[in-house]
Amino acid sequence: MTETASADHTVTSLAALEALYDAPGEAAILKEIDHVNAPYRALIEAAPFVVIATGGAGGLDCSPRGDPAGFVRIADERTLLIPDRRGNNRIDTLRNLIEDPRIALLFMIPGYDETLRVNGRAVISTDPALTESFRLDGKAPRTVIVVTVERVYFQCSKALVRSRLWDPERRVARGTLPTAGRILAACSQGRIAATPFDDAYPARVKATLY
Known part of the structure; x- marks a missing residue:
């Protein structure tokens, strides 16, 4: 029998891995x-x-x-x-x-x-x-x-x-995703406030680009 994976379906050897794929x-x-x-x-x-x-x-x-x-x-x-x-x-x-x-x-x-x-x-x-x-x-x-x-x-x-990474129709609207400030607020449990960070963010990026 060809070796494929362990009982829990985890691949744990090169032989098992290579058996799953063509050369x-x-x-x-x-x-x-x-x-x-x-x-x-x-x-x-x-x-x-x-x-x-x-x-x-x-x-x-x-x-x-x-x-x-x-x-x-x-x-x-x-x-x-x-x-x-x-x-x-x-x-x-x-x-x-x-x-x-x-x-x-x-x-x-x-x-x-x-x-x-x-x-x-x-x-x-x-x-x-x-x-x-x-x-x-x-x-x-x-x-x-x-x-x-x-x-x-x-x-x-x-x-x-x-x-379809370069397809313009697949672009995600920025407003549907968390802002940098909201991400930091969640990660810092509120230590960093989202709105002030987001308000200052564009100018900060421009000033520190190089």
Whole structure:
């Protein structure tokens, strides 16, 4: 009998997992390379948004980063440079990289259904010449994440096609969801008041964007 899962339907072994799925097709294997080639360069240079995944002693982190398209700079076919723009100073991504250099990136391009995945290792640089080269709106980032590329491959369009992520008709009306202030009020059990926070929020975002 083929091994599938335990009595409670939990998959607990690689053998059980692999029994549930077909072998990957040739394209799924050949699309993965160890460097940024010309097609993958085009995708990175067109992307205004990337999600960064890291892990450390404190746990896992998945952090969104965005800037004008091409903000992730390709230094060479095995090196990417990511400016660490102003944020909330939790520095979860950077803390993790100090403890564990492994990093994963997911690039997304509005209107384009394929995504691009990059896995590698990273260090944090404070090189003045490097940080200054990323100056935007008069401000340079404090650090730059230097990624050594190990694996690059595109993800097929199925997830974005199923979600219709770029379909204007699927946009959710902002007023139907909780505001940042309401979320914070609930999380802080009222310590942060929703209305004052929301009233000041747009100006705060604009003032602290860079």
